[in-house]
Amino acid sequence: MRLVYLGDIVGRAGRDAVVERAGEIRRRLDADLLIVNGENAAGGFGITQKICEDLYAAGVDVISTGNHVWDQRELLDYIDSDPRLIRPINFPAGTPGRGATMVESARGHQVLVINAMGRIFMDPLDDPFAGVEEQLALCRLRESVDAIVVDIHAEASSEKMAMGHFCDGRASFVVGSHSHVPTADAQILPGGTAYQTDAGMCGDYDSVIGMEKTEPLNRFTRKIAQGRFAPAMGEATVCGVAVETDPATGLAVRVAPIRLGGRLAETFPDWAAQGRAAAE
Amino acid sequence: MRLVYLGDIVGRAGRDAVVERAGEIRRRLDADLLIVNGENAAGGFGITQKICEDLYAAGVDVISTGNHVWDQRELLDYIDSDPRLIRPINFPAGTPGRGATMVESARGHQVLVINAMGRIFMDPLDDPFAGVEEQLALCRLRESVDAIVVDIHAEASSEKMAMGHFCDGRASFVVGSHSHVPTADAQILPGGTAYQTDAGMCGDYDSVIGMEKTEPLNRFTRKIAQGRFAPAMGEATVCGVAVETDPATGLAVRVAPIRLGGRLAETFPDWAAQGRAAAE
Amino acid sequence: MRLVYLGDIVGRAGRDAVVERAGEIRRRLDADLLIVNGENAAGGFGITQKICEDLYAAGVDVISTGNHVWDQRELLDYIDSDPRLIRPINFPAGTPGRGATMVESARGHQVLVINAMGRIFMDPLDDPFAGVEEQLALCRLRESVDAIVVDIHAEASSEKMAMGHFCDGRASFVVGSHSHVPTADAQILPGGTAYQTDAGMCGDYDSVIGMEKTEPLNRFTRKIAQGRFAPAMGEATVCGVAVETDPATGLAVRVAPIRLGGRLAETFPDWAAQGRAAAE
Amino acid sequence: MRLVYLGDIVGRAGRDAVVERAGEIRRRLDADLLIVNGENAAGGFGITQKICEDLYAAGVDVISTGNHVWDQRELLDYIDSDPRLIRPINFPAGTPGRGATMVESARGHQVLVINAMGRIFMDPLDDPFAGVEEQLALCRLRESVDAIVVDIHAEASSEKMAMGHFCDGRASFVVGSHSHVPTADAQILPGGTAYQTDAGMCGDYDSVIGMEKTEPLNRFTRKIAQGRFAPAMGEATVCGVAVETDPATGLAVRVAPIRLGGRLAETFPDWAAQGRAAAE
Numbered sequence A, B, C, D: 001m002r003l004v005y006l007g008d009i010v011g012r013a014g015r016d017a018v019v020e021r022a023g024e025i026r027r028r029l030d031a032d033l034l035i036v037n038g039e040n041a042a043g044g045f046g047i048t049q050k051i052c053e054d055l056y057a058a059g060v061d062v063i064s065t066g067n068h069v070w071d072q073r074e075l076l077d078y079i080d081s082d083p084r085l086i087r088p089i090n091f092p093a094g095t096p097g098r099g100a101t102m103v104e105s106a107r108g109h110q111v112l113v114i115n116a117m118g119r120i121f122m123d124p125l126d127d128p129f130a131g132v133e134e135q136l137a138l139c140r141l142r143e144s145v146d147a148i149v150v151d152i153h154a155e156a157s158s159e160k161m162a163m164g165h166f167c168d169g170r171a172s173f174v175v176g177s178h179s180h181v182p183t184a185d186a187q188i189l190p191g192g193t194a195y196q197t198d199a200g201m202c203g204d205y206d207s208v209i210g211m212e213k214t215e216p217l218n219r220f221t222r223k224i225a226q227g228r229f230a231p232a233m234g235e236a237t238v239c240g241v242a243v244e245t246d247p248a249t250g251l252a253v254r255v256a257p258i259r260l261g262g263r264l265a266e267t268f269p270d271w272a273a274q275g276r277a278a279a280e
Ligand SMILES: [Fe+2]
Pocket: A008, A039, A040, A066, A068, A178, A179, A180
């Protein structure tokens, strides 16, 4: 099975690039499922129903989020109606929406996608490890599901790595988001789980984490806001990770980064055009 | 001019790998200067005189550090005597050691190396932007120096990116450290400064930021220490960034990541074996 | 019913003062229950079985703790055996010890004491509001218990005040700890719950939060540790809060601070020697 | 000399109470100088020229601030024109306004008032200890000035206590602000400096740090904003500290808290109506 995850979409530049590239990415990889993190899609802050619909229309299967999930207040009314849009699982009981979703791929495989938020240097939430554990205990690879993907939205690289090892052998793929910078540490962990610390953003990399750089620079140096943060509007780089799983185990056999367009060095899995490693 | 920076050396695995690979890296790139971040070289916590000497003997020219700089208390007595070992410039006035150093390359070029520490999610220090500004104001590319390298040791990707843009056009190369994960965003910023958000660690990537993973996992999930943190001892990946500057401007013409050994996908600048982009 | 709570005991100075004064405080107030926070009793860091026994012998009924609870590792083996020693309730499931305890006063009243830890500017734990809610839902004033006391061990005054209002009308008394400074805001909240943002420490106030002041001052100004933190050894001020409840409701009718000895202005409830406000 | 400091004014309730009580406080104490912290005076967020003028008209001599100083953007244009309005001294060089001011009392004494901001759990700024040191080095008690007051606006009680000891013997009075809760630790430090960790707010104490409690409680428990923060409008308690200095030394001979009105137990210096301890 081939799973693709694209990191935090930042603003219009990021949205346009993902909408434009989603079909191509699916086709080149013969991908079974496309997940994107959409927490910054609406002008850098949150996401709307309209944007979700545009992303689904472009070929996205699941949208995960993070600390910016509620920035657009309309989402509170919408999120319960959309089974493919998830928010971090470790919000308090009673929070609108869901923290995990089971989706069926075009070929009929069941995939569980979990979204969790780290707590180091972030707003206090419930324990992300306990939240993920509960899902993994309910839902075992090969038994009740064909693949499991965990989006760990976190600041500290230590917490993301710890989540990778925590899920190792029990999830197909653990990927980080939130730093808005792709990491170059894609690997298959010893237990068979594909891992990358951060997928990076889909946004303009001539910026400060996707935002037009003047105001962030002003705030770092002068400590007084001059204006609002606005997404940078240069050409976005679409950043993500592709994973191929072994249908016999649900674990990963291949993992590779994706970077298309914009300022960063392009890369695409060199196995994209090859046949699958194991017959399905 | 060709400059190489290798990120945080973690423990013996990281030290051994750097000592073993330093000569090869210099030779393959025909490098003029090799800088390493050594803040975690001594068992994960700090660095000692002996380790500095071993690194210099292996071909390292400059050692930068970060928040762990004082973990080995002997360094307080040693640091003033070593002009090639630097600590973040934004410690209070009167702090032992220096925050920047001017070194001469084998070919006689002058290079200013500055070490600064971010403040977001980190211990309070003086303003890193003001500290770097003071150096850049004193020391201009092409006027008093052939190249300027800034190691911004910081947690938040936003602060590192902001430092990149802050120095853009005034430094040859701004590189982040501290996250212990290499980022895949090497680029030359619009003003000509080479930039990568984090060089990554030189350490074992089957770990939590270079430390044996059991105890970090225990602390994340149980919130009670069971033991001490110890560096992971598997084969290290040497992670860093190579930059080539234009001698006419001191700005960057090429930038590419380095990853050698261990668990991560290897990469080396494809221009390493080529002649320099501009005659020196 | 009369309940007394004394804040964080810091080191030997604090222990000696509490042991010496506990009987006097009980007697002057004709107190039914004496609770102390002991998280810094052992040299500033944690507490031991021996110290617990000394405190019980001096007249203490319940010992609560906070973020320093595990600093003395022997406590992990001891805590399960001591029903009067509590640790914050919002540690992960499976943590040794208990986060709440039901104790019987000398006169046969049942008192529930809950310990919770804040999360703002502190280590991530489970939700303290949810943890307290669970206890309050199980155990209602006048129905199953005569009084309920909540020790909210937290850094941010906002989180402590919020806990006060959260419990208002459902607990007899909510008191903060951890800042090591007594606040002067004792009041009965609109719903009948006695509240004080912080009880203050039992320790030497010629110090930095109870620790000998030289090393803290050194670290604030030089940012390099010179030595270890050690408790200040001058005469301690015993700091706490006394509450009288109405037996008919379990809610508070009187609240007043206690400060005895050392450098702070002394105070003791002016109603201590009076009869109780309502017959029991 | 008699100096009065009133803590953070929160919203209209706090403003009205200070305007109403300022004259009475001055008269009862025969005060020479009245300082207030105004950082939350404008609806909880910042302060305006109009509010400054109202406070001066009511008898206030100096207004200090804190992290909310720039919440009302008009202040950026106004602050340079008002020598009696100060902002934290450890903002970057070039920041509008001043961090310290020399004022003359009605009786012709010179008083230096310094405002500094802590960094623990707060936004990164320059070193508050170095900023205060620079002022104290320039301006010595009895030599160039009759009294020195330091407002240390900080979250951590440790940082405030450390500032007290740092200034001990060199300033007349160090007082904390920002926690919005008065502390009960007024004392004269060993070197002669009056100290209280926090003056408390001038605001409604049936609230969460002065704000109407519903929304803060909602955010603590549900982690999703429902509305905006608005100041609580119940009767405010005016909270502050009074200090009497020895004219021969500029150091403190008396210190006592002030709490008037609202929900907290009232207190006023019992020496207010007495003659001064030492002839001026
Ligand atoms: Fe994001």
